[in-house]
Amino acid sequence: xxxxxxxxxxxxxxxxLLALSSIITFVLxxxxxxKPNAVVANLDARVKAWWVMVAVFGVALATGxxxxxxxxxxxxxxxxxxxxxxxxxxxxxxxxxxxxxFIVTPxxxxxxxxxxxxxxxxxxxxxxxxxxxxxxxxxxxxxxxxERTAKIQWALMxxxxxxxxVPALLTLHxxxxxxxxxxxVLFFVLVVQISDVLQYVWGKLLGKHxxxxxxxxxxxxxxxxxxxxxxxxxxxxxxxxxxxNWWQAGLFSFLITLMGFFGGLVMSAIKRDRGVKxxxxxxxxxxxxxxxxxxxxxxxxxxxxxxxYFYT
Amino acid sequence: xxxxxxxxxxxxxxxxxxxxPVEALPSTPAIYFANHSSHLDFTTxxxxxxxxxxxxxxxxxxxxxxxxxxxxxxxxxxxxxxVLIERKRVTxxxxxxxxxxxxxxxxxxxxxxxxxxxxxxxxxxxxxxxLYHLAKARPAVVLVxxxxxxxxxxxxxxxxxxxxxxxxxxxxxxxxxxxxETKSAFLERARGAVVKLSH
Numbered sequence: 303x304x305x306x307x308x309x310x311x312x313x314x315x316x317x318x319l320l321a322l323s324s325i326i327t328f329v330l331x332x333x334x335x336x337k338p339n340a341v342v343a344n345l346d347a348r349v350k351a352w353w354v355m356v357a358v359f360g361v362a363l364a365t366g367x368x369x370x371x372x373x374x375x376x377x378x379x380x381x382x383x384x385x386x387x388x389x390x391x392x393x394x395x396x397x398x399x400x401x402x403x404f405i406v407t408p409x410x411x412x413x414x415x416x417x418x419x420x421x422x423x424x425x426x427x428x429x430x431x432x433x434x435x436x437x438x439x440x441x442x443x444x445x446x447x448x449e450r451t452a453k454i455q456w457a458l459m460x461x462x463x464x465x466x467x468v469p470a471l472l473t474l475h476x477x478x479x480x481x482x483x484x485x486x487v488l489f490f491v492l493v494v495q496i497s498d499v500l501q502y503v504w505g506k507l508l509g510k511h512x513x514x515x516x517x518x519x520x521x522x523x524x525x526x527x528x529x530x531x532x533x534x535x536x537x538x539x540x541x542x543x544x545x546x547n548w549w550q551a552g553l554f555s556f557l558i559t560l561m562g563f564f565g566g567l568v569m570s571a572i573k574r575d576r577g578v579k580x581x582x583x584x585x586x587x588x589x590x591x592x593x594x595x596x597x598x599x600x601x602x603x604x605x606x607x608x609x610x611y612f613y614t
Numbered sequence: 615x616x617x618x619x620x621x622x623x624x625x626x627x628x629x630x631x632x633x634x635p636v637e638a639l640p641s642t643p644a645i646y647f648a649n650h651s652s653h654l655d656f657t658t659x660x661x662x663x664x665x666x667x668x669x670x671x672x673x674x675x676x677x678x679x680x681x682x683x684x685x686x687x688x689x690x691x692x693x694x695x696x697v698l699i700e701r702k703r704v705t706x707x708x709x710x711x712x713x714x715x716x717x718x719x720x721x722x723x724x725x726x727x728x729x730x731x732x733x734x735x736x737x738x739x740x741x742x743x744x745l746y747h748l749a750k751a752r753p754a755v756v757l758v759x760x761x762x763x764x765x766x767x768x769x770x771x772x773x774x775x776x777x778x779x780x781x782x783x784x785x786x787x788x789x790x791x792x793x794x795e796t797k798s799a800f801l802e803r804a805r806g807a808v809v810k811l812s813h
Contacts, residue, residue: 379778383630387780393735393770399777582780 308543312488316356323349341506347587355585355594359491363484367415370469370487375411380591381461382407384581388572389453394443398434398454406430407462414466417473426463431455460569460599461592467602474606476613479545489544489551490558490605491598493537497559498566498597501529518570521563530559545613554605561604562597569596618693622668625661629654629768630780636664638785643723644756646671647745649738649808650727651766654781658765659725660694662783672717673725676701697724701731711747718752728804736766738809741801749791749800757804759786761811784811 327349330342362373386399406426413422435451471490472483479486505525513521537555541548569592573581582590626633646659656673663671673690677698680690690696697717699710714724726748728741749757761784769776786807791800 383778383780386777387630387764387767391767393766396767396770396773396777397775400775403777 309485312543320352344587351585351587367472370472371411371415374465374469377591378462378465379407382457384590384592385457385461388576391450392443394441395438395450398437402458410462410466414470426458430458464599464603467606470606474610474614476545485543489540493533493555493558494562494597494601496536497529497533497562500532501525504528517574533559558601558605561601565600566597622661625657629658631658631662631783634662634664639667640756640788643718643721644758646725646758646760647728648760648762650729651733651736652769654765654769655762656725671723672697674699674714678702715751718755732771734771741805743797745804746797746800753791756788756790758788759807761808786811
């Protein structure tokens with residue numbers, strides 16, 4: 303089997319970037335000189351978790367569509383678990399939730415895995431939309447009915463439907479780019495996540511003007527602009543691994559980072575509404591699964607549909 | 615790793631509850647008391663206790679429920695080493711206190727649910743007097759309040775299909791019966807210690 307050299311360059315670049323982060327963290331730890339420093343300790347935990355996440359993601363992507371479907375299916379499952387735990391539901395929703403976790407979520411990913419676009423793109427917006435209120439109504443509890451139904455539907459849209467569009471990128475048939483979609487997924491995830499990291503870094507370095515202090519105290523205008531622009535620059539520079547030319551790659555990167563920001567902002571608003579700082583504790587230094595993939599949620603379906611519309 | 619350690623790990627994963635650190639718990643026999651809303655309650659506390667304590671802890675459960683089928687009895691007796699007590703026909707001969715006191719005297723700890731039965735809506739109901747009688751009979755034993763959250767959403771009363779949400783277990787400061795404390799005052803204080811952990 304011949305491995306795409308561009309894929310090796312991309313993987314090498316990511317590993318190099320992580321190695322650099324580990325070195326910087328090490329230097330910062332040395333400079334702190336054994337004194338406990340919360341920011342450095344958090345950075346250390348975050349970088350270590352990144353190594354694990356990159357390794358898992360790499361293995362999943364190397365096994366093709368099946369691996370990606372399984373990985374993102376599990377991420378959706380854990381994200382849904384965190385989301386519904388924070389959402390007040392009632393005993394009457396119990397069987398509805400059982401459907402959501404054990405029927406709807408696996409089925410959505412099964413449909414992505416069998417590349418049935420016509421059904422995976424409407425399973426949750428159409429059929430689950432009908433299933434959720436019907437099953438809850440059958441349980442016979444009308445208290446806060448619309449609110450409960452809306453919250454479960456929203457949880458499924460964000461945690462399952464939106465996230466499933468990442469492995470779905472592997473199912474797109476782009477002329478002249480056959481068998482290379484793994485690079486498109488890597489490009490997408492890299493731009494989203496690096497934009498997150500860069501917004502954090504720029505915010506820590508220059509951040510002054512808060513965008514929405516009541517929703518997310520760490521999001522600043524300086525962090526947002528710096529992060530979006532530098533991540534867009536990185537995405538543009540990566541245009542050779544994509545089916546796009548350089549300015550198209552730039553435009554897509556800009557759009558992805560913007561959607562990523564919107565996703566992060568909205569998921570923060572939900573956390574503030576529920577009075578918590580993080581969705582969970584599964585990933586050391588980052589919080590829960592939902593805290594890590596919040597910026598992916600809005601970006602994935604938009605990127606998927608634009609690429610599908612213009613390139614297939 | 616024994617079968618039981620493995621089962622405890624599975625229960626912690628399913629319910630999303632972490633292992634408690636040994637340092638946070640009393641080293642002498644204790645009575646762990648908690649709110650009750652799901653079958654998962656005693657298994658969760660059992661699973662969250664560190665191995666050293668778990669091997670010497672015995673959940674207290676209603677004989678009428680757990681003796682109904684041979685399978686239930688095996689789970690209660692053989693696996694969890696439960697202390698089965700009479701809830702319905704309490705007489706001198708079936709005094710529920712006796713087996714519990716015997717377990718404490720043997721150096722074991724207890725897991726009890728002073729509400730007596732599972733709460734259907736998840737709120738903490740009034741405590742039955744058993745906890746008071748235990749505290750009065752063995753004043754040296756410490757009582758550890760525990761609040762269990764969302765376990766009734768994972769496995770509600772009357773359902774058998776679990777939904778894998780993230781439950782949580784909060785541990786409160788140990789308390790003991792004061793010498794001049796009345797039964798109702800003590801039970802209200804004990805219940806308050808559990809409710810306080812819910813905020």
